Amino acid sequence: MFQGHGDDGYLHQHTLAADFSTNVWHGGAPAGLKEYLFIQWEQVQRYPEVLAESLTEKIAAFYGFKTGNILVTNGSTESIYLIAQALQKKKSTIAVPAFAEYEDACKMFEHTISFINWEELQNGLVPDTELLFICNPNNPTGAVFTDLENIIKAYPEILFVVDEAFIEFTLSVISVIALIERYGNLIVLRSMTKAYAIPGLRLGYIAANASLINSLRSFKLPWAVNAMAIAAGHFIYDHYQEVQLPLQQLLAEKADFIKGLAGTPLTVYPSHTHFFLASTPIHTAASLKQFLLKEFDILIRDASNFRGLSEKHVRIATLNENKNQLLINALAEWKHI
CATH class of the missing domain: 3.90.1150.10 (Aspartate Aminotransferase, domain 1)
Structure with a gap:
């Protein structure tokens, strides 16, 4: 779209x-970020890190993960298309209403797509599928799914793709990112553009177990995350407590x-x-x-x-x-x- x-x-x-x-x-963006990026301007005169390696290390360290659990992306949209590509032609279900890019990405990579109403999923109806896309909190409704761990655990045959692009905007649910090492059927998408007001820079990351990240990384284009976005990510994690909305x-x-x-x-x-x-x-x-x-x-x-x-x-x-x-x-x- x-x-x-x-x-x-x-x-x-x-x-x-x-x-x-x-x-x-x-x-708006965190105080001091604009000035920091101006100082980094000379970085645009050379290629950025191929896979944003330094930022990957910083994000992984923040969560206590290994670097193999994180893949930095050009926003959540790249994350969605990478997943659809790496798992092409799978049977995929999307909890709706939802961000259109889940459907568009799955169509591009020839998934068999079905849809489940958000309320049906909350009421315990789990579809027969290989991938299940859930935005939590949901865009566009602002609804939250509070017991995701229970269904992730109960359905190990389903790969749950949980998009947490708006997790910073709610007090009603906590992130499931801490569960990625416990469950091999979980991929978490995080955005760094919404809460820090930098959508024009395009920055996000995927968190999952190492084997899933390896599969996704094999489809990732080099230099997809630009130097200014990488620098912004470093600033945010270096000043994490001060920059929360x-x-x-x-x-x-x-x-x-x-x-x-x-x-x-x-x-x-x-x-x-x-x-x-x-x-x-x-x-x-x-x-x-x-x-x-x-x-x-x-x-x-x-x-x-x-x-x-x-x-x-x-x-x-x-x-x-x-x-x-x-x-x-x-x-x-x-x-x-």
């Missing part, structure tokens, strides 16, 4: 008053935001993250998106292209109080058109 993701503000010529379409942390504050702001939206036409659905789904009772998500852009320079995510959602669904991320109020005010006008 080359088009149809959130944060498509670059397609619009005018300056946005507020961008609710992206679920990247609105507070203020999650308690963000979730409190989200709660206030949802209270404000209660007086608008939107129906808001429960979420364990700073972003959430909503639906419009009139017209469509596409027309609401265009209305907000044209009249208020506000961008939201038309979520109708997520498998399992309808033409009425939008995804909204929490911004600061002033910008949240802009959307609340704008939606009062939508109510009257």
Whole structure:
């Protein structure tokens, strides 16, 4: 899906008053990172490390893993396509609604694809499959799966691909990354772009047992992670405690935001993250998106292209109080058109 993701503000010529379409942390990159990257500028004059080896060592050491348990990638999207390629033509199931790249990657590498509704999986229905893709917390719903270890343990014949791109945005579930050495049927995907607000640099990593990482590494292109992304990763792990987002504050702001939206036409659905789904009772998500852009320079995510959602669904991320109020005010006008 080359088009149809959130944060498509670059397609619009005018300056946005507020961008609710992206679920990247609105507070921006960690303090000091920009200056640090400027100092590293000369690194772009030579090739980066072939497999981001130095950052691999740092991430592995952070978790107490061996370097063979980590593969640094050009964002989670590269991770997804590497898995689909290394395990091509497998029988794969995707818990939906979900990020479209799981399906696109599996199609590219000739998987037999099926889908399971998120609620069905939570209720104990486990599909007959070889790979199971689960985003936890889920994008776009913000739902969480709290007992993943139980099903990972109970179904050793299924390879669980758990995408934790938004794990930093919830207090409702903890990462399963510590389980990779215990279970050989677990791959964990982590993103370093969302919580640290550097999506333009493209940086993430895969954690799994050594044999799985070896298989994935054999399909990885050299120099896929650029020098500035590697440098950003070093900065983040060297200052890890200082660069974490203020999650308690963000979730409190989200709660206030949802209270404000209660007086608008939107129906808001429960979420364990700073972003959430909503639906419009009139017209469509596409027309609401265009209305907000044209009249208020506000961008939201038309979520109708997520498998399992309808033409009425939008995804909204929490911004600061002033910008949240802009959307609340704008939606009062939508109510009257």
